[in-house]
Amino acid sequence: MVENSLLLTDLYQLSMLECYARYGMDATASFEFFVRKLPSRRGFLMAAGLEQLVAFLEGMHYSNEELDWLRESGLFAASFVDDLAELRFTGDLDAMPEGTIFFPDEPVVRVTAPLPEAQLVETRLVNLLHFQTVIASTAARMVLAAPGRQLIDFGLRRAHGAEAGLLAARAAYLAGFAGTATLAANRVFDIPVVGTMAHSFVQAHDDEAIAFERFARVRPNALTLLIDTYDTERGARFVANLAPRLAREGIAVKAVRLDSGDLAAHARAVRTILDEADLQNVRILVSGGLDDRALLSLCSSGAPIDGFGVGTSLTTAADAPALDCAYKLQEYAGRPRRKMSEGKVTWPGCKQVYRHYAADGTIAGDVVALLDETADGEALLHPVMRAGRRCGLLPRLAEARAHAATSLARLPAPLRRLQASGVSVRISDGLRSLADDMDRARRGS
Amino acid sequence: MVENSLLLTDLYQLSMLECYARYGMDATASFEFFVRKLPSRRGFLMAAGLEQLVAFLEGMHYSNEELDWLRESGLFAASFVDDLAELRFTGDLDAMPEGTIFFPDEPVVRVTAPLPEAQLVETRLVNLLHFQTVIASTAARMVLAAPGRQLIDFGLRRAHGAEAGLLAARAAYLAGFAGTATLAANRVFDIPVVGTMAHSFVQAHDDEAIAFERFARVRPNALTLLIDTYDTERGARFVANLAPRLAREGIAVKAVRLDSGDLAAHARAVRTILDEADLQNVRILVSGGLDDRALLSLCSSGAPIDGFGVGTSLTTAADAPALDCAYKLQEYAGRPRRKMSEGKVTWPGCKQVYRHYAADGTIAGDVVALLDETADGEALLHPVMRAGRRCGLLPRLAEARAHAATSLARLPAPLRRLQASGVSVRISDGLRSLADDMDRARRGS
Numbered sequence: 001m002v003e004n005s006l007l008l009t010d011l012y013q014l015s016m017l018e019c020y021a022r023y024g025m026d027a028t029a030s031f032e033f034f035v036r037k038l039p040s041r042r043g044f045l046m047a048a049g050l051e052q053l054v055a056f057l058e059g060m061h062y063s064n065e066e067l068d069w070l071r072e073s074g075l076f077a078a079s080f081v082d083d084l085a086e087l088r089f090t091g092d093l094d095a096m097p098e099g100t101i102f103f104p105d106e107p108v109v110r111v112t113a114p115l116p117e118a119q120l121v122e123t124r125l126v127n128l129l130h131f132q133t134v135i136a137s138t139a140a141r142m143v144l145a146a147p148g149r150q151l152i153d154f155g156l157r158r159a160h161g162a163e164a165g166l167l168a169a170r171a172a173y174l175a176g177f178a179g180t181a182t183l184a185a186n187r188v189f190d191i192p193v194v195g196t197m198a199h200s201f202v203q204a205h206d207d208e209a210i211a212f213e214r215f216a217r218v219r220p221n222a223l224t225l226l227i228d229t230y231d232t233e234r235g236a237r238f239v240a241n242l243a244p245r246l247a248r249e250g251i252a253v254k255a256v257r258l259d260s261g262d263l264a265a266h267a268r269a270v271r272t273i274l275d276e277a278d279l280q281n282v283r284i285l286v287s288g289g290l291d292d293r294a295l296l297s298l299c300s301s302g303a304p305i306d307g308f309g310v311g312t313s314l315t316t317a318a319d320a321p322a323l324d325c326a327y328k329l330q331e332y333a334g335r336p337r338r339k340m341s342e343g344k345v346t347w348p349g350c351k352q353v354y355r356h357y358a359a360d361g362t363i364a365g366d367v368v369a370l371l372d373e374t375a376d377g378e379a380l381l382h383p384v385m386r387a388g389r390r391c392g393l394l395p396r397l398a399e400a401r402a403h404a405a406t407s408l409a410r411l412p413a414p415l416r417r418l419q420a421s422g423v424s425v426r427i428s429d430g431l432r433s434l435a436d437d438m439d440r441a442r443r444g445s
Numbered sequence: 446m447v448e449n450s451l452l453l454t455d456l457y458q459l460s461m462l463e464c465y466a467r468y469g470m471d472a473t474a475s476f477e478f479f480v481r482k483l484p485s486r487r488g489f490l491m492a493a494g495l496e497q498l499v500a501f502l503e504g505m506h507y508s509n510e511e512l513d514w515l516r517e518s519g520l521f522a523a524s525f526v527d528d529l530a531e532l533r534f535t536g537d538l539d540a541m542p543e544g545t546i547f548f549p550d551e552p553v554v555r556v557t558a559p560l561p562e563a564q565l566v567e568t569r570l571v572n573l574l575h576f577q578t579v580i581a582s583t584a585a586r587m588v589l590a591a592p593g594r595q596l597i598d599f600g601l602r603r604a605h606g607a608e609a610g611l612l613a614a615r616a617a618y619l620a621g622f623a624g625t626a627t628l629a630a631n632r633v634f635d636i637p638v639v640g641t642m643a644h645s646f647v648q649a650h651d652d653e654a655i656a657f658e659r660f661a662r663v664r665p666n667a668l669t670l671l672i673d674t675y676d677t678e679r680g681a682r683f684v685a686n687l688a689p690r691l692a693r694e695g696i697a698v699k700a701v702r703l704d705s706g707d708l709a710a711h712a713r714a715v716r717t718i719l720d721e722a723d724l725q726n727v728r729i730l731v732s733g734g735l736d737d738r739a740l741l742s743l744c745s746s747g748a749p750i751d752g753f754g755v756g757t758s759l760t761t762a763a764d765a766p767a768l769d770c771a772y773k774l775q776e777y778a779g780r781p782r783r784k785m786s787e788g789k790v791t792w793p794g795c796k797q798v799y800r801h802y803a804a805d806g807t808i809a810g811d812v813v814a815l816l817d818e819t820a821d822g823e824a825l826l827h828p829v830m831r832a833g834r835r836c837g838l839l840p841r842l843a844e845a846r847a848h849a850a851t852s853l854a855r856l857p858a859p860l861r862r863l864q865a866s867g868v869s870v871r872i873s874d875g876l877r878s879l880a881d882d883m884d885r886a887r888r889g890s
Contacts, residue, residue: 001448003607007629008446010601011640014628019663025649069632115649122643126602127610134605156455157571158767160579160613162448163606165572183459184452187514195456198567200774203782204470204560218464230785230887261787289769312767321761322603324734329645337648340675342706442675 001166001188002052006062009123011075017116018080027333029115030350031122032107033129034328039320043415043422046140046404047096047108048171049132051394054384056124057089089117093385096353097395099136099174099404100380101411103425106353106368108133110381115332122327130325131164135171138292138317140408142310143176144416145295150307152194153180154287155315168315174401176408181309189397196224196257196285196309203229209238216246216253224255224285227270232258236270240277255283257309263288264303271304285309291319292418338438347427349434353380362412369428446611446633447497451507454568456520462561463525472778474560475795476567477552478574479773484765488860488867491585491849492541492553493616494577496839499829501569502534534562538830541798542840544581544619544849545825546856548870551798551813553578555826560777567772575770576609580616583737583762585853587755588621589861590740595752597639598625599732600760613760619846621853626754634842639667641702641730641754647674654683661691661698669700669730672715677703681715685722700728702754708733709748716749730754736764737863783883792872794879798825807857814873 020026035045062070062084070081091113102108109129111118142151153172159165169185179192186193197215205211212225227235236256243253256274258266263286274282286298287309298305312318328346329337338348349370354377358364369375383391395403414421465471480490507515507529515526536558547553554574556563587596598617604610614630624637631638642660650656657670672680681701688698701719703711708731719727731743732754743750757763773791774782783793794815799822803809814820828836840848859866 001450001453003446003448005446005607005629007632008601008607008610009628010599010626011628011631011638012626012642015640015660015664016642016646019646019660020649022663023659029645029649031645073631075638119643119645122645123602124607127604127607130603131605154455156453157568158575158770159572160576160605160761160766161608162450162453162569162572163608165453167606181455181457183454183456184450186456186518187452193456193520195460197457197461198564199784199786200474200476200564200567200782201461201464203774203784204465204474204777214468215460215464218467219460228786232787259786260789316605316766318766321605321763321766322757325603329648332649337645339644339648341644341673341704342677344705 001184002055002163004056004059005066006060007066009120013120013123014076016119018076020116020119021080021083026114026116028112029118029329030110030112030331031118031327032330032351033109033125034107034326035104036324036326037104038420039323041420042137042320043418043420044101044103044137044411045133045323046136046175046407047100047102047133048098048136048174049129050095050098050109050384052128052132052167053109053125054093054390054394056128057093057121057385058388058390060089060121061087087117087120088388089113089121090388091117091385092383092387094381095384096380097382097403098400099407101363101407102353102380103366103423105347105425105427106366107351107381110350126325126327130323132167132171134317134321134323135168135314136175136404138320139172139175139177139314140404141292141418142295142314144408144418145292146299146308149299149305150178151176152307152309153177153182153314154309154311156182158312159315165315170397172314174397174404176401176405194222197226199226199229202226208235209242212238212242216242216251220251223251223253224257225253226257226259228258228260228266232261232266233269233273236273239282240273240279243277243279243282253279253282255285255306257285257287259286259288263305264298264301267303267305283307287311289313296418336434336438338435340442347431347435348438349431351431354378355380357410362410363423365424365426367426367428368431370430370434373428373430375428446629447500447608449501449504450511451505452511454565458565458568459521461564463521465561465564466525466528471559471561473557474563474774475555475557475776476563476772477775477796478554478570479552479771480549481769481771482549484768486865487582487765488863488865489546489548489582489856490578490768491581491620491852492545492547492578493543493581493619494574495540495543495554495829497573497577497612498554498570499538499835499839501573502538502566502830503833503835505534505566506532532562532565533833534558534566535833536562536830537828537832539826540829541825542827542848543845544852546808546852547798547825548811548868550792550870550872551811552796552826555795557795571770571772575768577612577616579762579766579768580613580759581620581849583765584617584620584622584759585849586737586863587740587759589853589863590737591744591753594744594750595623596621597752597754598622598627598759599754599756601627603757604760610760615842617759619842619849621846621850641669642671644671644674647671653680654687657683657687661687661696665696668696668698669702670698671702671704673703673705673711677706677711678714678718681718684727685718685724688722688724688727698724698727700730700751702730702732704731704733708750709743709746712748712750728752732756734758741863781879781883783880785887792876792880793883794876796876799823800825802855807855808868810869810871812871812873813876815875815879818873818875820873
């Protein structure tokens with residue numbers, strides 16, 4: 001369900017490739033993907049999307065049917081389209097593992113390949129890395145905001161299309177969510193899938209209590225009842241009445257869900273009703289327009305909430321649905337390259353990021369240095385593909401999720417508290433002097 | 446490239462279906478899709494996504510392979526999964542045509558079908574209608590902000606996945622964009638595709654002027670040169686020098702693109718350089734982080750800009766990436782239904798929207814009435830499917846685009862100026878009294 005057609009690209013990529021082909025420009029190029037600046041309120045980002053990127057690069061080609069369409073489109077010379085039949089990705093990929101925390105100006109991914117290949121992959125590479133990074137970074141804040149609570153992705157319906165819903169479930173799970181409501185995400189990524197019921201189910205019955213009872217008998221496992229269709233506390237009392245009868249049949253009510261009104265107040269009232277009926281084991285799950293701030297507020301209020309269903313604010317990353325990111329040429333034919341456009345100047349050359357930790361294990365600061373500089377600290381970019389093939393097994397999603405959890409635990413305390421204070425990212429002396437040299441050379445030219 | 450798997454749904458839909466099956470709840474249900482309130486700054490919305498919804502409903506089924514997976518998942522009773530093999534959409538669909546302007550509380554789409562079918566379609570129906578409506582509504586503002594200018598979708602790379610990029614190109618074109626940079630959108634939807642070059646193309650050459658010349662010779666048609674990689678005015682002077690030589694070979698420079706800095710000031714300086722070289726026909730296209738406010742400001746400044754490339758703010762609808770929308774049960778087994786959850790109360794029953802126009806042809810106000818009420822005005826929902834099959838041909842995209850243009854032209858002047866002033870949406874007396882009756886009945890119960 002993750003699309004891999006190479007027609008999912010900008011026309012200009014193929015226009016440039018046609019020109020590169022005509023003039024024999026196929027020397028080695030290095031491009032890096034990075035974020036220019038953090039969205040407001042954000043202090044860190046979490047890398048995600050690498051697994052889908054590697055699958056895309058490994059399988060990259062035009063099908064015969066696509067080549068026919070390209071020929072018929074009249075957009076390109078026929079001989080160029082013929083040559084596209086041979087196109088594969090034969091280059092190298094270095095990247096931060098999924099779940100790694102990163103900051104602006106740091107290369108997250110580097111592609112080193114013949115110029116046409118490195119150029120053509122741009123559109124879908126950015127599309128895949130950007131989106132999952134947006135979602136993982138948003139989900140990570142929610143995970144930090146609601147420690148110890150179960151977080152579930154409810155967002156498919158408001159995600160931007162099917163692929164977005166599926167990949168958002170993945171990125172949220174990577175960042176620490178417990179599961180998703182999306183069935184396909186269970187099939188494709190083996191993410192735990194959970195579900196409750198909709199208001200329409202209750203409304204389709206003339207009697208709310210009968211709706212609960214029927215649902216319990218048909219879906220006795222992991223039974224969660226939605227109790228706010230008409231009146232939350234009344235719904236809770238129906239559950240209190242029903243639970244002992246169901247228990248005699250061996251059916252346990254696992255949770256109730258609240259989806260409207262003052263969620264903290266309702267959770268307290270419902271907790272009392274359930275506890276008085278000796279239903280201490282019935283958990284309270286809440287949903288309804290929640291974002292990281294709402295989670296933080298509900299959790300710090302001490303409301304007896306055990307889990308959250310999060311939809312729109314997760315899968316659309318509503319507060320920061322896009323990052324100011326770029327995939328830029330850093331080196332071609334052995335020479336570093338630098339874009340000088342106003343406000344969009346890049347650091348030239350191929351780079352590595354070195355991380356330093358404080359005595360307590362938290363991130364103390366990063367250094368961005370040229371690949372050929374010596375630097376200490378933990379190098380964050382690792383070889384992922386060489387000559388078009390993956391170097392070894394990529395971490396499985398569960399492993400990437402464990403790495404994400406470790407990474408979040410090593411954030412400095414202000415960032416763990418979701419304050420937008422930053423981590424120092426230092427540009428190495430070697431990188432600064434290369435940039436200065438290039439500026440001087442250009443001004444002199 | 447538009448995904449149609451029925452596993453792209455929430456687990457709870459199938460949980461409810463299992464329960465409906467056990468208790469024989471397959472009477473006719475009507476659900477309506479509507480928006481609860483406008484995003485801030487917005488005064489209207491544009492309906493989009495119907496064509497993809499109809500394709501989804503017509504083709505709706507579980508493949509054998511999906512049924513096998515459902516069986517093996519252990520999530521459902523085997524007999525229920527067996528029954529799912531027969532599931533098709535056999536119901537009716539009524540909808541506003543794509544490109545119709547609408548307002549909160551107005552049903553945009555109504556599904557009338559046996560309860561299980563009408564329930565199961567919810568997730569993907571909302572996913573398809575919501576996203577394209579978000580994008581068309583955002584694009585429509587840009588169209589109004591930049592009258593007479595060519596608008597091009599540059600957004601695939603930052604769209605939320607592949608499907609989002611493709612459908613955003615469609616929704617933007619529907620709303621009045623002139624084209625897209627996404628090659629696949631040309632293939633799938635026949636949307637005009639346009640392209641320029643990237644900074645990396647210029648950077649890969651040692652000399653900017655040589656980069657321009659090579660590109661011109663290989664891509665002589667619709668030639669647009671990107672001139673801001675190092676210095677915008679210097680790039681414009683290279684074009685001024687190059688154009689006469691190219692003209693002698695029969696190659697015309699069609700446009701230059703500016704992507705950074707003070708776009709209005711650069712456009713003026715570049716216009717002067719081009720005009721002094723007798724290049725009045727070379728158009729100026731600008732891009733770079735533009736949203737509707739930037740378009741409005743650039744256009745009202747009188748800057749000599751002929752077209753805009755719009756990316757992130759279009760395909761992520763960054764200022765309003767989600768709508769507060771819902772798909773709610775309005776009637777089941779011949780009786781109206783009403784959700785009473787705090788802050789989320791719905792208007793019950795099956796409804797129609799009637800539009801009234803002022804003498805100058807602009808929208809004067811809408812009335813939302815029950816289907817069985819008599820009302821005057823233009824009825825906005827039309828039959829689209831009956832008994833699972835489309836009633837006739839859907840409007841082609843070009844026709845829907847013409848309808849969108851007419852709809853925008855009939856907006857009241859303040860809305861055309863992008864002011865957030867509203868249009869009056871009146872709830873009919875019949876609808877109010879049905880809602881009151883249902884409240885009284887519930888309170889009495």
